[in-house]
Amino acid sequence: MELRQLQYFVAVAEEGGFGRAAERLTIVQSAVSQQVRRLERELGVVLLDRSTRGTRLSAAGERLLPQARAALAAAEQVRRTAAGIRAGTDGVLRLGAVQTPGTRLDDALARLADRAPGLRVRLRQGPPAERLEALRTGGLDAALFRAVTAHPDLDLVPVWHDPLHVALPADHPLAAEDELRLDRLAHLPLRLAARDRNPAFHALVTDACRGAGIDPPPGEPFTTLRETLAEIGSATTPSWTVFYEVNGLPDLPRVAVRRLAGPTVTTSLARPAGPPAPALRHLLHALGAPRAAHAPHP
CATH class of the missing domain: 1.10.10.10 (Winged helix-like DNA-binding domain superfamily/Winged helix DNA-binding domain)
Known part of the structure; x- marks a missing residue:
């Protein structure tokens, strides 16, 4: 028939x-x-x-x-x-997501819905390595990553740039400054997550320290942000850590949070190399990267 x-x-x-x-x-x-x-x-x-x-x-x-x-x-x-x-105005777009400050991602998805009302976005969260593997195997169409600036198999388009923040004891002399430079923290032990937990962010911080000409002594291991900040506020030996904002800046007793001068963390949209599919072009526009949406792969 x-x-x-x-x-x-x-x-x-x-x-x-x-x-x-x-x-x-x-x-x-x-x-x-x-x-x-x-x-x-x-x-x-x-x-x-x-x-x-x-x-x-x-x-x-x-x-x-x-x-x-x-x-x-x-x-x-x-x-x-x-x-x-x-x-690109209909179908399913499988997107690896990260937590973002405020309603940034929600706002971007709302703009995408205006541009492509029939396009359904399926969000998938997980560790960076899991998102990367899903991109490689076709389980995701695109994924957001922080601090990843290059990858041989992917096109990365920067979409957001955010400041970094330093947390240190509130009674430390450096806490009196509104903004801190890395060279001012050279002799204070740094609590930084192990490289294998977040290689890109670890490299961002260590490269920034190297660029500032410092090699701070290692502090106690970084666990979760809240646990680490609590330990910074209560420990007898001063130390510091560096982080980016996700759900607002933390406010803990005996801990001062100051903006870090200079380095920032970049959030990029990663996708398989080659010309972007129409749905991804709409997503890039919604994320605020209209020019990059049509940039050829180098």
Whole structure:
């Protein structure tokens, strides 16, 4: 059974004859008659009663006409959806997400919904290594990463830049400064998460220290941000850590949080190398990177 056979049957039923149906379809009458008869043979029922007085629906044709119309409507919907997918305004976009300050990501997804109302975004959170593996294996179409600036298999487009913050004991002399430079922290033990927990951020901090000409002594291990800050506020030996804002700046007793001068952390959208799919171009626009959305892969 072919869609055109259903189309011809519906046209004959609606026009009341093969001649008028042929005119509507802009084909010869014999082609309409031939295809409808093939449909009847395949279904094993007579759809149209033909006589010298004209053509009308049989009982079987009357029963099947609504279903034929529904099948044609469903096929048309498939075509429209496919066209939307090609244009990037429909379909499913699987996005690896990160926590962002305030409602930044939610706002970007709202802008994406305005640009591509039929596009459904499936968010997937997880450690950076998990998101990277999902990109490699096709489980994600794109993913957000912090502090990752280059990767041999991916295109990375910077979308956000955020300051870094230092946490240190509130009674330390450096806490009196509104903004801290790295060279001022050279002799204070640094609590930094191990490289294997977040390689990109670890490299960002250590490279920034190296660029500032310092090599701070290692402090106690970094666990979670809240636990580490609590230990910084209560420890007898002063230490410091560096972090980026996610859910607002923490406010803990005996801990001072100051902005770090100079280095920032960049959040980038990563995707497989090559020209971006239309849905990804819409996403890049929504994230605030319209020019980068069309940048060729180097």
